[in-house]
Amino acid sequence: MTIAPPPSGPVPWEREFALGMVRDMLRIRRMEERAAELYGEQKIRGFLHLYIGEEAVATGAIHALQAEDNIVATYREHGHALLRGMPMRTIMAEMFGKREGCSRGRGGSMHLFDAKLRLYGGNAIVAGGLPLAVGLALADKLHEVKRVTACFFGEGAMAEGAFHEALNLAVLWRVPALFCCENNLYAMGTALARSESQTDLCAKAASYGVPTTKVDGQDIVAVHEAAKQAQAHVREGKGPFFVEFQTYRYRAHSMFDPELYRSKQEVEEWKTRGPLHTYTARLKTEQKISEEDFLALDAEVAKEVEDAVAFAEAGSWEPVEDLTRDVTAA
Amino acid sequence: MKKISYREAMREALREALAADSRVFLMGEDVGRYGGTYAVTKGLLQEFGPERIRDTPLSELGFTGAGIGAALGGMRPIVEVMTVNFSLLALDQIVNTASLYRHMSGGQFSVPLVIRMATGAGRQIAAQHSHSLENWYAHIPGIKVLAPATVEDARGMLAPALADPDPVIIFEHAALYNVEGELPEPWSTDIKSAMVRRPGSAVSLITYGGSLPKTLKAADMLGKDGIDAEVIDLRVLRPLDDETVMASVRKCRRAVIVDEGWKTGSLAGELMARIVEQAFYELDAPLARVCSEEVPIPYARHMEEAALPQPDKIVAAAKGLFG
Numbered sequence: 001m002t003i004a005p006p007p008s009g010p011v012p013w014e015r016e017f018a019l020g021m022v023r024d025m026l027r028i029r030r031m032e033e034r035a036a037e038l039y040g041e042q043k044i045r046g047f048l049h050l051y052i053g054e055e056a057v058a059t060g061a062i063h064a065l066q067a068e069d070n071i072v073a074t075y076r077e078h079g080h081a082l083l084r085g086m087p088m089r090t091i092m093a094e095m096f097g098k099r100e101g102c103s104r105g106r107g108g109s110m111h112l113f114d115a116k117l118r119l120y121g122g123n124a125i126v127a128g129g130l131p132l133a134v135g136l137a138l139a140d141k142l143h144e145v146k147r148v149t150a151c152f153f154g155e156g157a158m159a160e161g162a163f164h165e166a167l168n169l170a171v172l173w174r175v176p177a178l179f180c181c182e183n184n185l186y187a188m189g190t191a192l193a194r195s196e197s198q199t200d201l202c203a204k205a206a207s208y209g210v211p212t213t214k215v216d217g218q219d220i221v222a223v224h225e226a227a228k229q230a231q232a233h234v235r236e237g238k239g240p241f242f243v244e245f246q247t248y249r250y251r252a253h254s255m256f257d258p259e260l261y262r263s264k265q266e267v268e269e270w271k272t273r274g275p276l277h278t279y280t281a282r283l284k285t286e287q288k289i290s291e292e293d294f295l296a297l298d299a300e301v302a303k304e305v306e307d308a309v310a311f312a313e314a315g316s317w318e319p320v321e322d323l324t325r326d327v328t329a330a
Numbered sequence: 331m332k333k334i335s336y337r338e339a340m341r342e343a344l345r346e347a348l349a350a351d352s353r354v355f356l357m358g359e360d361v362g363r364y365g366g367t368y369a370v371t372k373g374l375l376q377e378f379g380p381e382r383i384r385d386t387p388l389s390e391l392g393f394t395g396a397g398i399g400a401a402l403g404g405m406r407p408i409v410e411v412m413t414v415n416f417s418l419l420a421l422d423q424i425v426n427t428a429s430l431y432r433h434m435s436g437g438q439f440s441v442p443l444v445i446r447m448a449t450g451a452g453r454q455i456a457a458q459h460s461h462s463l464e465n466w467y468a469h470i471p472g473i474k475v476l477a478p479a480t481v482e483d484a485r486g487m488l489a490p491a492l493a494d495p496d497p498v499i500i501f502e503h504a505a506l507y508n509v510e511g512e513l514p515e516p517w518s519t520d521i522k523s524a525m526v527r528r529p530g531s532a533v534s535l536i537t538y539g540g541s542l543p544k545t546l547k548a549a550d551m552l553g554k555d556g557i558d559a560e561v562i563d564l565r566v567l568r569p570l571d572d573e574t575v576m577a578s579v580r581k582c583r584r585a586v587i588v589d590e591g592w593k594t595g596s597l598a599g600e601l602m603a604r605i606v607e608q609a610f611y612e613l614d615a616p617l618a619r620v621c622s623e624e625v626p627i628p629y630a631r632h633m634e635e636a637a638l639p640q641p642d643k644i645v646a647a648a649k650g651l652f653g
Binding site (some may be wrong): 105113134136326 | 355381386387389391392393394395396397398399400401402403404405407422423426427431432433434435436437438439440471472474494495496
């Protein structure tokens with residue numbers, strides 16, 4: 001595989017906004033690096049799917065959305081929840097299984113939900129969120145609400161029937177859904193070419209009559225600008241839109257994955273395209289950020305992470321007497 | 331009281347729900363222009379329009395999931411999955427999403443979705459169109475499962491199902507659509523209790539859905555032979571109404587469960603276990619059950635009849651309890 005050169009070129013944003021993007025990518029990165037350590041310490045258990053390497057996608061895309069939009073995400077959704085506005089404390093507490101977590105510890109890493117933030121999971125069935133997103137968008141259409149439902153999913157989901165059914169329904173019914181494919185090239189350990197007869201994912205989506213865009217998911221500028229256009233199309237009532245964000249996962253699929261399916265060299269080559277350092281370098285070239293600025297941001301984020309961990313540590317366990325609550329309303 | 335068919339009762343219930351609440355809409359395969367596979371929704375498209383009587387492509391997984399999303403988004407969708415046989419294509423969305431969202435989100439989300447589907451055999455449409463898999467759904471925490479067996483329940487169960495904040499599945503036995511009955515006014519809107527359909531004292535015959543008419547017939551036959559059978563209609567398959575079942579079993583001291591599902595892993599088995607747990611010392615005889623034979627449902631009429639619970643089999647099972 002030949003790997004494209006690192007993202008480069010001018011950053012068309014004013015300084016404060018540009019630095020905010022660094023901050024948010026750092027927040028995801030540092031939160032997850034700490035989560036991985038905490039997994040080693042057995043504070044976090046079960047599955048833990050890290051987004052490290054893919055941060056530009058959620059950061060760029062979610063910054064293009066509005067606060068009242070709906071978000072449907074996958075089991076690799078820590079970053080999406082954080083940038084939607086869920087406090088890092090709440091995310092960390094959920095990963096610890098504590099009552100102070102967003103789902104009272106009933107969901108864990110894969111099931112981050114927030115009704116007020118209109119974050120509808122945290123769905124750990126590949127492609128499971130796609131039909132749900134069509135329904136959310138349909139409800140908004142029927143209510144005549146100008147809201148976008150952004151649905152994030154991996155390229156692995158595009159081999160599922162649910163993807164095809166959802167795209168077909170979304171276009172037939174012209175619902176305001178933004179389909180965000182995070183193509184990280186591997187469905188667990190199965191490479192794109194081994195799972196898709198048509199590896200051009202936009203061509204595949206386009207067969208349903210949905211407009212599409214392919215974007216370098218390691219380039220936050222490209223991600224954000226594409227997402228802005230895509231969400232505007234959807235919000236204007238022109239029907240659904242499909243964006244393929246081409247990205248790469250630097251860590252294992254989950255903490256149980258020995259990564260037998262790809263070489264260390266491939267991972268290292270992809271790291272030259274890392275979303276955080278390439279973007280920071282571009283900002284430095286334009287003198288929008290100094291090394292001191294970066295270190296100050298990093299220190300600020302480190303504080304937020306340690307505060308979140310302390311909060312999760314100090315959290316409480318839900319009493320076992322409550323076991324059967326929240327199964328049905330009554 | 332007026333005479334009405336089960337199909338008409340269901341249609342009236344749908345019409346009432348659509349008229350009462352603008353959040354309610356119906357979607358499924360051929361519910362609109364075709365008028366519904368079983369003609370339940372005939373005429374509703376003309377009355378309520380294509381936005382609210384929404385024809386879907388053949389995408390059970392997709393439109394069931396869309397129903398879940400619409401419910402989360404503030405609507406009150408009714409999803410018609412043509413039959414339980416095709417609901418297997420939607421099982422993932424029902425079992426992995428609809429039933430779990432409240433719990434996985436720590437109580438933040440509820441899915442007020444109603445899913446209707448036809449079930450059961452008896453019309454010579456062979457193995458792929460004759461399943462009775464109610465018990466699979468009744469196994470799942472987080473959803474309610476209803477089995478209206480009378481015109482009253484066909485008329486009355488939809489409104490409380492729509493008012494319920496959690497997913498509710500309504501199983502309509504295909505052999506019941508043409509059955510006519512007297513609709514009392516007011517009709518019952520209970521979706522909690524089992525009901526005594528025929529009082530008796532010698533043996534409890536416990537059943538639901540499409541097996542109710544057969545069981546009532548068996549009770550009449552037993553009556554002619556001097557055995558006073560009580561017939562319990564479960565009505566709600568999850569959660570089960572243990573109280574009504576146990577009261578009948580304690581009174582009659584003998585029980586036969588009639589269930590169109592296959593015996594292995596059946597709802598009948600679950601009921602027997604509960605009776606043994608809760609009323610073992612009040613039984614005068616072992617429990618018995620009449621289920622479908624362990625064979626895919628055959629096409630040929632005589633073979634299909636032989637595979638299903640029938641009044642004579644129920645009579646034989648009940649008589650067997652009297653030594």
